[in-house]
Amino acid sequence: MTNDVIIIGAGPAGLSAAITCAKHGMNVVVIDEYYKPGGRLLGQLYEEPDGSWWNGIKESDKLYNQAINSGVQLKLSVPVINIERQGTEWNVFTNMETLQANNLLVATGAAESPAPVPGWTLPGVMSVGAAQVMTNVQRVKPGEKGIIIGVNVLSAAIAQELKLANISVESMTLPKINSMNHDYAIPKNVVNSLLHVSHLSPSPIIKIGSNLMKYKLINKLALKFYPNKGIKMWDIPIQLKKAVTQIYGTDKVEGVTIANVDDYGQIIPKSEKSIEVDFVCISGGLYPLAELAAIAGCPFYMIEELGGYVPLHNERMETPLSGLFVAGNITGIEGAKVAAAQGTVAGLSIVNNTLNSAFEFELEEAIKQVRIIREENPIQFHPHIQNGRKKMQKYWNEYFANNQESFII
Amino acid sequence: MSDKSMIICRCEEVTYEELIETAEKHKCSARELKLRTRAGMGYCGGRTCRNMVESIPRQYLPNKEQLGLVTLKYQPPIRPVHFGDLGGDET
Numbered sequence: 001m002t003n004d005v006i007i008i009g010a011g012p013a014g015l016s017a018a019i020t021c022a023k024h025g026m027n028v029v030v031i032d033e034y035y036k037p038g039g040r041l042l043g044q045l046y047e048e049p050d051g052s053w054w055n056g057i058k059e060s061d062k063l064y065n066q067a068i069n070s071g072v073q074l075k076l077s078v079p080v081i082n083i084e085r086q087g088t089e090w091n092v093f094t095n096m097e098t099l100q101a102n103n104l105l106v107a108t109g110a111a112e113s114p115a116p117v118p119g120w121t122l123p124g125v126m127s128v129g130a131a132q133v134m135t136n137v138q139r140v141k142p143g144e145k146g147i148i149i150g151v152n153v154l155s156a157a158i159a160q161e162l163k164l165a166n167i168s169v170e171s172m173t174l175p176k177i178n179s180m181n182h183d184y185a186i187p188k189n190v191v192n193s194l195l196h197v198s199h200l201s202p203s204p205i206i207k208i209g210s211n212l213m214k215y216k217l218i219n220k221l222a223l224k225f226y227p228n229k230g231i232k233m234w235d236i237p238i239q240l241k242k243a244v245t246q247i248y249g250t251d252k253v254e255g256v257t258i259a260n261v262d263d264y265g266q267i268i269p270k271s272e273k274s275i276e277v278d279f280v281c282i283s284g285g286l287y288p289l290a291e292l293a294a295i296a297g298c299p300f301y302m303i304e305e306l307g308g309y310v311p312l313h314n315e316r317m318e319t320p321l322s323g324l325f326v327a328g329n330i331t332g333i334e335g336a337k338v339a340a341a342q343g344t345v346a347g348l349s350i351v352n353n354t355l356n357s358a359f360e361f362e363l364e365e366a367i368k369q370v371r372i373i374r375e376e377n378p379i380q381f382h383p384h385i386q387n388g389r390k391k392m393q394k395y396w397n398e399y400f401a402n403n404q405e406s407f408i409i
Numbered sequence: 410m411s412d413k414s415m416i417i418c419r420c421e422e423v424t425y426e427e428l429i430e431t432a433e434k435h436k437c438s439a440r441e442l443k444l445r446t447r448a449g450m451g452y453c454g455g456r457t458c459r460n461m462v463e464s465i466p467r468q469y470l471p472n473k474e475q476l477g478l479v480t481l482k483y484q485p486p487i488r489p490v491h492f493g494d495l496g497g498d499e500t
């Protein structure tokens with residue numbers, strides 16, 4: 001049987017799209033490899049600027065219930081391993097069966113980049129996202145006392161979540177510099193990205209930000225005046241002038257070696273000290289998880305502001321491949337509310353394409369809504385996200401100027 | 410433990426040193442680096458080390474223009490699958 005719509009990914013983008021399509025009478029199947037619906041929304045827990053709490057588990061439940069009540073069929077614990085267009089249909093290969101649909105939405109979200117440090121393969125070292133899932137979704141402590149390597153919006157938000165769960169975090173600090181990590185190991189670069197992010201972000205970053213802002217007045221000197229012992233955020237020191245040079249332990253993490261570094265991330269000799277911890281979180285940031293769009297043959301562009309290689313798409317969430325849509329973090333790293341709004345756009349786009357452009361007005365409105373939510377969104381992973389979005393639109397226009405045949409059939 | 414012996418690709422046990430030396434010697438693209446060292450070619454399909462393998466050649470490539478477009482290829486299946494599931498029936 002050919003479905004009207006298959007959606008890969010049950011995160012905020014995929015579920016919002018599913019609800020929109022199902023409410024307009026389409027039959028929808030959502031596939032996710034995780035055993036719970038909600039995607040990365042599940043682990044989120046933070047205070048909004050207005051003082052209310054954003055609880056990802058509750059938000060996921062809401063979306064899930066709405067989806068089920070509108071007749072969406074969910075297949076959980078099912079990884080999609082390949083997609084392929086055949087005639088006018090998309091074949092979706094899972095580890096168990098192959099499904100067909102006229103429209104396919106890839107809403108596979110984002111993945112974490114690792115921040116390798118010598119010793120990072122020891123048991124007890126995990127990505128910050130893993131610590132978030134253990135703590136907030138599984139309700140298991142990742143350890144008693146840990147350290148976070150990598151200072152960014154995501155790791156700061158998760159540091160607070162660990163703190164809320166009564167898990168002690170020794171400090172947040174940088175990784176020792178190597179050939180792969182200049183963006184997040186060189187103090188100057190890190191300060192820069194934090195300064196730009198600060199004015200819009202939720203409480204954790206507002207705090208780092210406003211502290212750093214004091215130094216921003218003296219602009220480039222910010223780092224020079226950054227205290228050696230770090231600035232504290234809910235009692236967690238944020239060290240921008242120190243780096244972990246090694247994680248040690250025999251069979252599992254027993255501690256880390258930490259050293260002072262200069263503005264360029266070079267180790268200051270003889271400054272090394274050991275700190276005992278029983279777990280280590282590493283964070284090199286997020287990138288769009290776009291494997292399936294790549295396999296389908298979608299053109300890709302490297303747009304740093306969006307977090308990496310992104311499949312070509314327009315504001316209607318269409319790709320140049322006929323019947324293939326994208327939404328959420330696969331199109332660029334942003335918060336959950338933007339992802340959900342993009343999902344609604346993708347859903348309306350599919351409905352509109354199927355029903356002879358009958359929903360043009362609703363679609364335009366939904367696109368406006370994405371822009372509004374983007375502007376108001378407290379979580380901004382990249383300070384120049386708007387620029388990134390503009391670049392993508394430019395690539396889209398250029399692509400269609402050069403490829404007269406319009407959509408690839 | 411030093412930087413040199415730090416494992417980057419866990420599946421194929423490729424070290425940082427091996428990657429850096431290969432990139433330096435051959436001034437190659439990420440794809441060539443992968444093929445020469447097998448980093449990213451193991452069981453997980455490069456899900457962990459992919460970005461790292463992609464970022465290393467940046468410093469050694471003479472022609473930075475090459476970087477914009479060359480990305481490591483994705484190939485199905487993008488998740489590990491049991492042979493039994495692939496082959497269909499288990500008899």
Ligand SMILES: Cc1cc2nc3c(=O)[nH]c(=O)nc-3n(C[C@H](O)[C@H](O)[C@H](O)COP(=O)(O)OP(=O)(O)OC[C@H]3O[C@@H](n4cnc5c(N)ncnc54)[C@H](O)[C@@H]3O)c2cc1C
Nearest residue numbers: 009011012013033039040080108109129328329335336339
């Ligand atoms: C570790 C981590 C922590 C984050 N924390 C925050 C935060 O605190 N606040 C915030 O605003 N944003 C956070 N984000 C950003 C987050 O990506 C967005 O908030 C939002 O969840 C994106 O929604 P999405 O629907 O695009 O993707 P996701 O929510 O990531 O959902 C994608 C879904 O696709 C599924 N999937 C992927 N590939 C396949 C496949 N091949 N087959 C089947 N299923 C597949 C995944 O299992 C997942 O459930 C975080 C992201 C990550 C990775």
